[in-house]
Amino acid sequence: MLTNDLIARIRRIEITTRKLVNDSFAGEYQSVFKGRGMEFDEVRQYHPGDDVRSIDWNVTARTGEPYVKSYIEERELTVMLVVDLSGSEDFGTRNRFKRELAVELAAVMSFAATTNNDKVGLLLFTDRVESLVPPRKGRSHVLRMVRDLLMFQPVGSGTDISLALDTVHKMLKRRSIVFLVSDFLADPESYRQAMLVTNRRHDVVAFDLSDPLEHEIADVGIMALEDAESGELRWVDTGSMEWRQEFTDRVARLEQGKRDVFTAAGVDRVGVTTDQDYVAEVGAFFKNRLRRLSR
Numbered sequence: 001m002l003t004n005d006l007i008a009r010i011r012r013i014e015i016t017t018r019k020l021v022n023d024s025f026a027g028e029y030q031s032v033f034k035g036r037g038m039e040f041d042e043v044r045q046y047h048p049g050d051d052v053r054s055i056d057w058n059v060t061a062r063t064g065e066p067y068v069k070s071y072i073e074e075r076e077l078t079v080m081l082v083v084d085l086s087g088s089e090d091f092g093t094r095n096r097f098k099r100e101l102a103v104e105l106a107a108v109m110s111f112a113a114t115t116n117n118d119k120v121g122l123l124l125f126t127d128r129v130e131s132l133v134p135p136r137k138g139r140s141h142v143l144r145m146v147r148d149l150l151m152f153q154p155v156g157s158g159t160d161i162s163l164a165l166d167t168v169h170k171m172l173k174r175r176s177i178v179f180l181v182s183d184f185l186a187d188p189e190s191y192r193q194a195m196l197v198t199n200r201r202h203d204v205v206a207f208d209l210s211d212p213l214e215h216e217i218a219d220v221g222i223m224a225l226e227d228a229e230s231g232e233l234r235w236v237d238t239g240s241m242e243w244r245q246e247f248t249d250r251v252a253r254l255e256q257g258k259r260d261v262f263t264a265a266g267v268d269r270v271g272v273t274t275d276q277d278y279v280a281e282v283g284a285f286f287k288n289r290l291r292r293l294s295r
Contacts, residue, residue: 010146017107020279021115028286029112032293033077033177033203043067077177078135079113079120080202081106082164083149084182086126087157087229091211094275098209101274102181103149105207108282109179110142122148125164126156132167135176157229161191165198172202181207183214185229188257195265204267205285208258211274215251217244 021029043056046066059067083106089099106122113120114137121135122145131152133145161182168178178198184206198204217223223238236243262269270285272278 006147006150009150010143013104013107013146013150014111014143017104018111020108021111024279024283025108025112025286026115028283028290030116032286032289042070044070077113077116077118078172078174079109079118079177079179080123080135080168080172081109081120081145082123082125082168082178082180082182084126084159084161084164085124085130085152085154086159086183086185087227087231088159088183088185089209091214092274093211093213094273096274098183098211098274101209101272101278102207103146105181105272105278105282106149106179107142107146108278110145113177114138114142120145123164123168124148124152124154125160125167126154127158127160127163128156129163129167130154130156132171157231159186159229161186162194165191165194165204169194169198169201176202178202178204179207180204181209183209184258185214185254188254188261192261192264195261195267199265199267204265206262206267206269208269208271209274210271217247 043059044067046055046060046068050068054068054070056067056069083102085099089102090097092098092100110120117137119135119137120142122131122133123129124131131148133148159182161180161184165178165180172178195204217238220238223236225234225236227234238244258269261267268285268289270281272281
């Protein structure tokens, strides 16, 4: 049910993200994500400097004058937002929850896509596929997806990134852009193959969400930690040097595992935290990719 509060939140997200897109990201998005290829436009008379390989010999033979085929870039793309709604997304100690951050990032990418006349779809997942919205165009469609992101109550609580990527890979028949938004709190080996396969056919960009407390816990003595996905509750002594070293090592292993998988698959990773403005990170991603493409 659309309450006044929800309508206000959707409107606020639309205003904020559309302004970002119009001010910063629309042009960069178009430059970075090219069309699917070249589409035939027309046959016209040959002009000095035209590529002789584009001469249409049939028309040239009929008219007695050289004619060439001209093409335009097929600009329209399909964008798929693949968003993690597992239990760990409902966590955040600075400014916002990771899920709120995911909503804003998804909205920014959606409005950038629709501003460039691209289709946008949405897949929500946990340890199962929770919801699937087929790609379409237009502002009203994007607002419907923002509403779903804000309102949807998932059944599952775990994380199955491989399942989400496999589903997208099978569903999308042509090369598309896949924005994977997750905190990637899963064994990197569990999604390594799916990431490799999906990025071979599509252009996968990973938005890796995190909260500062997931990287470093202050010494506050005895503390209860609950696993948001399994519900398991553990009491730990944050002042224990042994526990702190174990925690640091676990975080480092996960970080290295993610880095290895993204690098092996050739996937761009955009790290975003709940305590920072994501605009700088997204802007840096566009600039770095554009620099790479222009080499």
